[in-house]
Amino acid sequence: MQEDVHIYTDGSARGNPGPGGYGIVMEWVGKPYKKEFAQGFKHTTNNRMELLAVIEALRKLKKKKLKIRVFTDSKYVADAVEKKWVFGWEKKKFKDRKNSDLWKYFLVEYRNHSVNFTWIKGHNDHPQNERCDYLAVQASKEKNLLTDIGFKN
Incomplete structure (x- = not known):
């Protein structure tokens, strides 16, 4: 059976932690x-943005x-689900x-x-992944960034 929806996601943090964002193409x-x-968010991490995008x-x-x-360049997210680690957690x-x-x-x-x-390799000319990366980075540069209330240093 074919998928109904393909979701492409990417997360970004400029500094880790730092301003960040996510991008989604559905x-x-x-x-x-x-x-x-x-x-975009004021202060977050790359992994949080990768997961929040999904x-x-x-x-x-x-x-x-x-x-x-879901197509992601995040091994953190893809492996946690596909290898079933998250269910043990x-x-x-x-x-x-x-x-x-x-x-x-x-x-x-x-x-x-x-x-x-x-999982898809990031920065490898995959059109939707490149678009998500662009969206995530641009979102992290916006003026009115949200607070990532769950982020803890």
Whole structure:
């Protein structure tokens, strides 16, 4: 069965931690549907933005139980899900895990759909990944950046 939606995501932090942002490109498979989203934050990390991009993309879907493929250049995110580490972290209540707030939000959204991840090499001329990177970096440079309330140094 073919995927209903392809989601491309990227996160960025200028400095790690520093100002950051995420970029999302969503495409409905077989239809001329394409949406882009981006948001910037005052003080965050690259990994938080990589994960938040996926969460926000899944939140934007109006239908439930879609078959989704997420393309990310983040091994942190792709491996945590595809190698099922995040489910072990959840069983241990995310004890001593960074970004536990976001992983909890992720699991809520993840369970609304059938989601698979594909890791793609970043900065490798993949058109949607390059677009997400551009959106994320531009978002991190905006004037009215949000506060990443879950970020802890």
